Amino acid sequence: MLGADRDIKGFLAKCKEAAEYIYSEASVGREILVIGHNDADGLSSIGIVAGTLVDLGAKVTARSVFRLDDLVATVPQGYKGLVIIVDMGGGSIGELESKIRDCHVVILDHHHPDKTEVPSDWTHVNPHLYGISGDWEVSASGVCHLVTREILKGNSKFAAIAVIGALGDLQDRGEKRRLLSLNEEIVKEAQERSLLSVSEDFVFQGRTFRPIHQAIASTHTPYIPGLSGDEAACLALLAEAGIEVREGDRWRTLSDLSDEEKSKLYNAIVAHLARQGYPTEIARDLIATVYELVREDRSSGLRDAREFSQLLNACGKTNKAWLGIGVAMGYRSWLVLEAHEVLEQYRSSLKRGLEIAMKNKEMMHHIVIVRVSDEVDVRQVSSIASILSNSQLVSRERPILVVGQEGGMIKVSARASPSLVEMGMDMGEIMREAASKFAGRGGGHKIAAGAEIPADRLTLFLLEVDRRVGDQLRRFSNH
Numbered sequence: 363m364l365g366a367d368r369d370i371k372g373f374l375a376k377c378k379e380a381a382e383y384i385y386s387e388a389s390v391g392r393e394i395l396v397i398g399h400n401d402a403d404g405l406s407s408i409g410i411v412a413g414t415l416v417d418l419g420a421k422v423t424a425r426s427v428f429r430l431d432d433l434v435a436t437v438p439q440g441y442k443g444l445v446i447i448v449d450m451g452g453g454s455i456g457e458l459e460s461k462i463r464d465c466h467v468v469i470l471d472h473h474h475p476d477k478t479e480v481p482s483d484w485t486h487v488n489p490h491l492y493g494i495s496g497d498w499e500v501s502a503s504g505v506c507h508l509v510t511r512e513i514l515k516g517n518s519k520f521a522a523i524a525v526i527g528a529l530g531d532l533q534d535r536g537e538k539r540r541l542l543s544l545n546e547e548i549v550k551e552a553q554e555r556s557l558l559s560v561s562e563d564f565v566f567q568g569r570t571f572r573p574i575h576q577a578i579a580s581t582h583t584p585y586i587p588g589l590s591g592d593e594a595a596c597l598a599l600l601a602e603a604g605i606e607v608r609e610g611d612r613w614r615t616l617s618d619l620s621d622e623e624k625s626k627l628y629n630a631i632v633a634h635l636a637r638q639g640y641p642t643e644i645a646r647d648l649i650a651t652v653y654e655l656v657r658e659d660r661s662s663g664l665r666d667a668r669e670f671s672q673l674l675n676a677c678g679k680t681n682k683a684w685l686g687i688g689v690a691m692g693y694r695s696w697l698v699l700e701a702h703e704v705l706e707q708y709r710s711s712l713k714r715g716l717e718i719a720m721k722n723k724e725m726m727h728h729i730v731i732v733r734v735s736d737e738v739d740v741r742q743v744s745s746i747a748s749i750l751s752n753s754q755l756v757s758r759e760r761p762i763l764v765v766g767q768e769g770g771m772i773k774v775s776a777r778a779s780p781s782l783v784e785m786g787m788d789m790g791e792i793m794r795e796a797a798s799k800f801a802g803r804g805g806g807h808k809i810a811a812g813a814e815i816p817a818d819r820l821t822l823f824l825l826e827v828d829r830r831v832g833d834q835l836r837r838f839s840n841h
Contacts, residue, residue: 370544373492374508380468380487381512384446387466388420393443397433398502399450400426400678400741402530402671402686406503407448407470409690410520410527414510416691426683428741429814430454430803434461441465449473449502452488453794453805455480470505472496473806474790489544497783497807498535499543503527507548521552522655522667523690529653530671532748532810535780538562539650549653558667559654564616564624566648567669571661573613575600582712583668584647585749586631587640591713603630647752663702664689673701676708679741715742716749719764728831731824732764740766740773744812751777761789761831765820772820774813776806776827783809785838792834796826 388394396412398404408424415422421443427433430450437445444466451458452471459481469486473496480486487505489496500508507524511517528534528545536542541549552558563569567580575596582590589596600607603626607614619627628649632642653667664670677686685701715738722733732750734743747764761778778787789811797804797813800823804813815823 368493370492370494373487373489373494376487376492377505377508378512380470380485381509383485384415384444384468384509385418385513387444388415388418391421393421394423394446395437395441395443396422396424396446396448397436397450398424398426398448400428400683401449401744402675402678403501403503403527404449405674405678405683405686406501406523406527406530406671406690407506408687409692410503410506410510410523411446411448411470412687413520413691414513417514424687426678426687430457434458437462437465444468446470448506452476452486452490453790454803455486457803470502470509472500472502472505476794476805494544497809498533498545500545500548501528501531501533503531504545504548508544518551518555518557519692521548521555522557524548525552525558525653526667526671526674526690529668530675532752534651536651539565539647541651541653557655557657559656561652561654562649563652564627564648565650565652565666565668566616567672568663568666569616570665571615571663574605574607574616574619577616580709581648582709582716582749583672584644584752585716586635586644586648588634588638589631591709599630599634600627603627662694662698663705664698673705675745676705677701679739679745680704680708680711711739712742712745712749714738715746719746719750725760726824726828728760728835729824729828730760730762732762734764734766736767738766740768742766743773744775744810747775747777748810751779761787763824763827765824767817770817772815772817772823774804774815774823776811776813778809780809787831787834787838792827792830796823796830799823799826 394415396408398408412422412424425436446468448470451469452475453473455477467484471488474490475488489500503524507520528541533545534541566577568577575593578589578596579591579593605623632645635642635644654665658665674686677683682704685697688697689701715734719732719734724731743764743766751762761776763774763776766773776789776793778789788808790806790808793804793811793813797815800815800819802813802815806812
């Protein structure tokens with residue numbers, strides 16, 4: 363069925379089938395273990411599924427993991443409950459079959475599957491099996507929402523969390539960074555439930571509650587060289603643009619600016635980038651479609667869906683996934699305060715990681731290699747790759763590979779530009795096939811993928827990736 367024509371009706375029917383199975387297992391008191399990836403989409407997915415099961419009164423345990431080996435280790439030997447794997451597993455069914463075959467398993471994923479068939483007592487819900495792209499049409503959290511709304515009989519209480527997951531997975535590929543296809547249908551669903559509003563504005567962090575200079579300095583997607591992470595430079599920029607940062611004793615926020623002031627700010631950033639020798643196109647991504655969770659307080663840091671996704675990502679990448687899962691499930695109070703502390707620490711760490719990465723770039727024939735030292739947590743490698751790719755700081759014509767190391771293993775995170783993907787580039791396929799040649803494991807999406815390989819195989823692996831990228835580029839040029 364892989365590669366079939368789009369079959370949305372069949373996909374939604376599969377979501378309903380999975381929902382009925384999960385509901386039946388919960389109804390008879392079966393223990394349920396929900397395991398997912400440790401990024402924003404993964405934690406959103408866990409939050410949606412675990413939150414739904416808690417509403418049902420089910421016996422549920424939720425866990426977040428970094429890699430497949432951690433997933434396998436999390437499932438107790440001889441486990442008799444139901445294992446629900448979210449935002450993982452679809453591309454590793456063959457390996458999972460050999461390691462947790464005796465468990466009852468439901469996989470809710472959006473990664474390219476390595477197999478179309480699963481054991482008869484397993485359930486696999488994946489848009490790719492129905493000709494629907496999991497790269498940009500629906501994320502794992504969207505899949506989880508489409509399943510759980512059937513369990514809750516149409517209740518869309520987690521629709522906004524699915525939007526957060528999609529944004530965290532960088533699926534906002536439409537004009538002005540708009541979500542498309544099934545993601546957009548989920549947005550409409552959340553709007554109808556008065557959970558979400560949609561507008562167009564600057565996408566600086568904390569635009570509704572942070573002082574303007576802090577909001578600009580806190581923004582890393584896109585990363586603005588010379589401004590991101592530097593409040594003093596942002597204050598200087600605002601002064602140069604003639605924008606007042608205070609009104610009496612109160613710091614002004616971006617939401618206080620008039621249209622004329624916003625235009626001045628935009629032009630000042632463009633001029634700043636030009637002076638620094640960076641592409642002025644970076645500024646285009648600063649004005650985009652804004653998704654707001656209207657039931658969240660403006661000062662909570664959870665109202666803007668992209669900021670919410672970054673909070674979840676920070677929790678997942680710093681061994682504090684339990685905080686992010688709790689917030690995604692709907693818990694607030696001290697959990698949110700602690701999660702924000704984690705986010706601020708993560709931003710500082712990420713800034714250091716980006717500074718290291720920008721000093722360690724090298725070109726191969728067809729790819730750009732960015733190496734980070736052991737000062738950088740390998741869980742941050744994917745975030746650094748996304749920021750560099752989306753901010754156009756390295757290359758738009760070549761895929762970027764960010765390389766980090768933990769012990770004897772190398773973690774590689776790869777990104778291709780949307781224009782390369784439109785031409786036919788598939789980084790998920792390249793990373794999977796190259797890693798498999800050198801005792802590693804790889805895969806992912808066409809635009810964003812990753813791999814883990816033994817450290818002593820790194821050079822051979824990079825040469826193989828470079829060769830495969832070159833082969834794909836030559837195929838594009840011949841058509």
